[in-house]
Amino acid sequence: xxxxxxxxxxxxxxxxxxxxxxxxxxxxxxxxxxxxxxxxxxxxxxxxxxxxxxxxxxxxxxxxxxxxxxxxxxxxxxxxxxxxxxxxxxxxxxxxxxxxxxxxxxxxxxxxxxxxxxxxxxxxxxxxxxxxxxxxxxxxxxxxxxxxxxxxxxxxxxxxxxxxxxxxxxxxxxxxxxxxxxxxxxxxxxxxxxxxxxxxxxxxxxxxxxxxxxxxxxxxxxxxxxxxxxxxxxxxxxxxxxxxxxxxxxxxxxxxxxxxxxxxxxxxxxxxxxxxxxxxxxxxxxxxxxxxxxxxxxxxxxxxxxxxxxxxxxxxxxxxxxxxxxxxxxxxxxxxxxxxxxxxxxxxxxxxxxxxxxxxxxxxxxxxxxxxxxxxxxxxxxxxxxxxxxxxxxxxxxxxxxxxxxxxxxxxxxxxxxxxxxxxxxxxxxxxxxxxxxxxxxxxxxxxxxxxxxxxxxxxxxxxxxxxxxxxxxxxxxxxxxxxxxxxxxxxxxxxxxxxxxxxxxxxxxxxxxxxxxxxxxxxxxxxxxxxxxxxxxxxxxxxxxxxxxxxxxxxxxxxxxxxxxxxxxxxxxxxxxxxxxxxxxxxxxxxxxxx
Numbered sequence: 001x002x003x004x005x006x007x008x009x010x011x012x013x014x015x016x017x018x019x020x021x022x023x024x025x026x027x028x029x030x031x032x033x034x035x036x037x038x039x040x041x042x043x044x045x046x047x048x049x050x051x052x053x054x055x056x057x058x059x060x061x062x063x064x065x066x067x068x069x070x071x072x073x074x075x076x077x078x079x080x081x082x083x084x085x086x087x088x089x090x091x092x093x094x095x096x097x098x099x100x101x102x103x104x105x106x107x108x109x110x111x112x113x114x115x116x117x118x119x120x121x122x123x124x125x126x127x128x129x130x131x132x133x134x135x136x137x138x139x140x141x142x143x144x145x146x147x148x149x150x151x152x153x154x155x156x157x158x159x160x161x162x163x164x165x166x167x168x169x170x171x172x173x174x175x176x177x178x179x180x181x182x183x184x185x186x187x188x189x190x191x192x193x194x195x196x197x198x199x200x201x202x203x204x205x206x207x208x209x210x211x212x213x214x215x216x217x218x219x220x221x222x223x224x225x226x227x228x229x230x231x232x233x234x235x236x237x238x239x240x241x242x243x244x245x246x247x248x249x250x251x252x253x254x255x256x257x258x259x260x261x262x263x264x265x266x267x268x269x270x271x272x273x274x275x276x277x278x279x280x281x282x283x284x285x286x287x288x289x290x291x292x293x294x295x296x297x298x299x300x301x302x303x304x305x306x307x308x309x310x311x312x313x314x315x316x317x318x319x320x321x322x323x324x325x326x327x328x329x330x331x332x333x334x335x336x337x338x339x340x341x342x343x344x345x346x347x348x349x350x351x352x353x354x355x356x357x358x359x360x361x362x363x364x365x366x367x368x369x370x371x372x373x374x375x376x377x378x379x380x381x382x383x384x385x386x387x388x389x390x391x392x393x394x395x396x397x398x399x400x401x402x403x404x405x406x407x408x409x410x411x412x413x414x415x416x417x418x419x420x421x422x423x424x425x426x427x428x429x430x431x432x433x434x435x436x437x438x439x440x441x442x443x444x445x446x447x448x449x450x451x452x453x454x455x456x457x458x459x460x461x462x463x464x465x466x467x468x469x470x471x472x473x474x475x476x477x478x479x480x481x482x483x484x485x486x487x488x489x490x491x492x493x494x495x496x497x498x499x500x501x502x503x504x505x506x507x508x509x510x511x512x513x514x515x516x517x518x519x520x521x522x523x524x525x526x527x528x529x530x531x532x533x534x535x536x537x538x539x540x541x542x543x544x545x546x547x548x549x550x551x552x553x554x555x556x557x558x559x560x561x562x563x564x565x566x567x568x569x570x571x572x573x574x575x576x577x578x579x580x581x582x583x584x585x586x587x588x589x590x591x592x593x594x595x596x
Contacts, residue, residue, distance in 0.1 A: 051230040055119035056093060061226035062100045063089075065215050068448070072241070073214050076251055084207060091129055094119075098126040099135060102200070103208050104223045109142070109150050112198040127200060140201035141185035148175055150199060151192070159192040214254060217247035217447040217455065219261055225450045235496045237439045239446040247447040247455065253287050260293055267301055273313060277301060281320075289444060289455065295323035302329060311337050324460070324535070328359050331366060335373075344370040356533045357572055387574060390557070390587040403561035403589050404543045411546060411557070418546045418557075419510055424502035425545060427538050429514060430527045431500025432489045433482055437469035438500070453499035463531045474527060477520040486515065500538070513547045517554040525580045540569030542577075542584060555583040562590055 051057055066085050069077065077085075088096060097120050102110055115123045130136040148156065153171050161167060163181055164174055188199035213219055228234045248254050260280070267276050280298060285291050302317035311333050318330035327350055334343035347366050354360035371377070394406050404420050412418035419425070431438065438453060439446075442465055445454035456462050463470060476482040490511055495503055530537050542556035556577065558570060566574070566586070577584040 056097055058104060059097045059100050061223065065211065069211060069214055072246065076214065076248065076254060078251065081207060081211065087133060094121060094126040095129045098123065099130055102202055108202040108205050109146060110200050111150055112200060135204045137201045137203050138198060139187045141187055142191060143185045144179055144182045145175065147191050155195060158194060210254060213257060214248055215448055221450065229450065236450055237496050239439055240441045241446065245441060245443060245446055247289055249287060253290060256283060256285055256290055259283060260297060264297055273301060295321050299323040299326055306333060324355060327355065328362055335370065340370055340373045344374060356536055358536045361568055361572060388585040390585050392587060393590045393592045396591045404559045407559050407587055407589060408544055415550060416546055416548050418544050420543060421505060421545050422543050423539055423541045424505040425514060426526050426541055427500045428502050428506045429486060429523060430530055431498045432486045433476065434470060434473040435489055435493065437466045437473050440466055440469055452497040457499055458535045462534065470531060474524060477524045482520065483515045513549055516549055517547045517552050522582055529576060536569060540567065540573045555585060558586045560586065560588050
């Protein structure tokens with residue numbers, strides 16, 4: 001069958017990407033959903049040709065979020081949030097636009113003289129209803145530090161010049177000195193009586209953050225997601241949403257998520273660890289998604305305690321933490337504390353049922369060492385499997401290029417092209433073939449239209465929850481249908497965000513060579529290994545791949561420059577490839593001396 005030419009949309013230029021970022025500055029289910037539920041989602045997020053043509057595009061996006069929350073989180077919204085939505089919808093478009101502009105900008109304090117939006121017009125008129133509602137405050141007390149953030153150097157001299165000994169100095173030098181004299185906060189007008197300007201301070205940023213949290217399920221995504229999607233820079237898979245597909249199922253979940261976020265910030269700010277840990281441990285959770293978040297935070301705090309040699313706290317954290325890797329860290333800390341018997345007992349139990357290949361690899365190193373420290377007999381460690389080795393001495397043609405690119409250029413031939421793929425090729429082929437399973441609308445997987453992948457991607461039950469779907473996808477490797485499926489999905493899904501597909505690397509040429517030269521049996525081995533432990537196994541793959549299209553064969557090549565060594569995840573992939581008789585080599589490079 002003749003292959004159809006894949007047509008892809010034009011790529012966004014880097015200039016347009018930069019422009020888009022400047023635009024941004026200042027501003028799950030028990031089954032397939034019903035047609036009405038899907039239509040509702042599409043109605044709330046309609047696809048228009050040029051959404052940015054409307055000067056109030058940012059307001060439209062904000063109102064879509066409010067509509068989404070009213071329809072899907074009505075039982076979770078607090079009385080205050082419901083009142084905000086109701087009163088917000090009753091404002092003029094100009095007042096709503098001004099509020100959203102401030103919400104989408106950095107900080108909470110805004111000079112009236114710097115708020116210029118043609119579509120809003122007179123700022124003084126637009127802000128009056130916001131002041132009346134108390135959402136904006138013109139009398140908010142400002143610390144000196146906050147004042148410095150909204151004033152220019154000349155304005156600081158105008159307002160506080162009499163207290164500044166060195167007027168030609170820097171703002172950063174003035175602040176510590178003036179802080180001793182002006183410790184009490186004041187409103188902007190009291191700080192700057194001679195400035196002909198007003199300062200508006202948002203009082204509802206916390207409320208808007210809660211609304212953003214309910215929509216996105218996190219606080220790291222923000223309103224710029226809409227603009228990037230409208231510009232076509234990011235395209236997301238359209239997943240059908242149902243009522244059960246919510247990350248935060250109750251008001252308690254919202255409060256708990258905000259609480260964990262606050263504890264993370266306080267931990268990162270250096271607050272006393274014992275107090276942070278005590279507060280986290282006092283949190284009761286029934287949401288598995290939030291439980292994993294709490295475990296991850298406790299694991300991070302445990303790692304920090306290890307780094308500062310607070311082993312007692314680290315031991316306590318790892319003992320109660322269910323996050324992947326905590327058991328191995330517990331064994332290591334016990335060893336550092338010279339609790340060898342306890343460490344050996346736990347390591348022996350772990351060895352009988354390792355959580356992952358990574359843990360098993362580490363245990364094979366730990367167990368002989370622990371037995372030796374307890375005076376036991378030496379254990380013979382298995383010798384590493386002998387690997388095909390390539391030794392190259394190459395001139396460093398361009399110091400700006402990595403060693404992998406030098407090896408690629410050296411080995412590549414017209415009849416045997418070499419591609420620098422690292423983790424991108426196998427992951428991409430897996431992502432394309434298994435697209436329906438990855439983006440299946442299961443409960444707790446998709447919460448909003450801007451997800452790159454399911455939120456439970458790295459959960460232990462990710463595969464088991466979708467076992468039948470993955471089995472159906474991988475079955476195509478047995479009957480040969482996978483080639484056509486991958487080609488069609490490559491064309492249909494081009495540019496759509498995915499946790500596996502590397503669109504910037506996966507060219508049509510590379511795709512065709514891979515489908516011609518990679519045996520289905522090998523693909524199945526790789527894909528099954530990915531599903532065993534996605535977090536660990538989607539990294540560490542060989543750097544280069546060489547194809548011989550005429551012979552329909554291939555070879556993978558791991559590249560190591562001078563002084564570099566194989567990492568643990570790379571060693572696991574190499575061992576896996578040898579186990580399944582996949583052609584692989586390790587290339588060691590030394591730089592050749594060049595005549596000056």
